[in-house]
Amino acid sequence: xxxxSILEHHQLSRTESRMEILELLLNKNVAxxxxxxxxxxxxxxDRATIYxxxxxxxxxxxxxxxxxxxxxxxxxxxxAPEDHVHFKCQVCGHIMCLPQIIIDKIExxxxxTRTESNFLVIGTCKNCN
Amino acid sequence: xxxxSILEHHQLSRTESRMEILELLLNKNVAxxxxxxxxxxxxxxDRATIYxxxxxxxxxxxxxxxxxxxxxxxxxxxxAPEDHVHFKCQVCGHIMCLPQIIIDKIExxxxxTRTESNFLVIGTCKNCN
DNA sequence: GTATATTTGCAACACAGTCGCAAATATTAT
DNA sequence: ATAATATTTGCGACTGTGTTGCAAATATAC
Numbered sequence: 443x444x445x446x447s448i449l450e451h452h453q454l455s456r457t458e459s460r461m462e463i464l465e466l467l468l469n470k471n472v473a474x475x476x477x478x479x480x481x482x483x484x485x486x487x488d489r490a491t492i493y494x495x496x497x498x499x500x501x502x503x504x505x506x507x508x509x510x511x512x513x514x515x516x517x518x519x520x521x522a523p524e525d526h527v528h529f530k531c532q533v534c535g536h537i538m539c540l541p542q543i544i545i546d547k548i549e550x551x552x553x554x555t556r557t558e559s560n561f562l563v564i565g566t567c568k569n570c571n
Numbered sequence: 572x573x574x575x576s577i578l579e580h581h582q583l584s585r586t587e588s589r590m591e592i593l594e595l596l597l598n599k600n601v602a603x604x605x606x607x608x609x610x611x612x613x614x615x616x617d618r619a620t621i622y623x624x625x626x627x628x629x630x631x632x633x634x635x636x637x638x639x640x641x642x643x644x645x646x647x648x649x650x651a652p653e654d655h656v657h658f659k660c661q662v663c664g665h666i667m668c669l670p671q672i673i674i675d676k677i678e679x680x681x682x683x684t685r686t687e688s689n690f691l692v693i694g695t696c697k698n699c700n
Numbered sequence: 701g702t703a704t705a706t707t708t709g710c711a712a713c714a715c716a717g718t719c720g721c722a723a724a725t726a727t728t729a730t
Numbered sequence: 731a732t733a734a735t736a737t738t739t740g741c742g743a744c745t746g747t748g749t750t751g752c753a754a755a756t757a758t759a760c
Contacts, residue, residue, distance in 0.1 A: 475716095490740070493718075543677060550694070553696070560690070562688070563687075565684045586757070619750085642747095
């Protein structure tokens, strides 16, 4: 199982919740919220556990969170380490990474330094256009 | 008064709350949350009224909201109509617009169309660097 | 100044996310 | 495999953000 080896690699204990949540994220190419994860999980899992698990994944670098302009945080497996653009389709509501587009070349004004970026483009995705 | 003419121009009734909140926003160059607005207002104003007023301003195009990666929405007077970058200083916590940097040239993959963008860069601002 | 339309304050509510703590589960050592 | 220890889970309670219904207050139009 891929999920198991990822957990091992990050020295996280292999609990049922972590494995199921990780499997779910691995099989999706759109970002999921806590509620969406809960609804898709085959096992029962408490809200708090899902939040704690997601935070653990983010801290370990397994996943990253995506800011939603209108709604809860969503989570995806981290594939690209660079800052990339997130896209939200206003028709189907899906939020996904656009790893093709990397914005590391934004020139900030003098005296400003950057540690992190959140780029969310809202529009219509390929399927809905 | 500048605030009055702005309200008139957008055909909004000139209530005390709206004028005071608008004055406050006009005098700030950082984005403010509902709580920050409430604390700085000289008049008493209910939470709900502040939220409703801010939403009215956003709908009218007087202000726009800025997504905070970790905290409530913040609001600023809309100066530039284009999509620009927002900057959050992790030292002083201020969130401000960087109208100098305009990103309208992001090329989305085929089939994707854009209607709106939210760009938040997190780092250290000029004053705190 | 009066009538009508809009806005306000209050209270209640919905929802996202966190935390403490005891019970359950996983890991480690024997 | 079993026992001891460390970690995680579920539950409940809680905080904070933002919204809404409704009656009272205020602004606008006449």
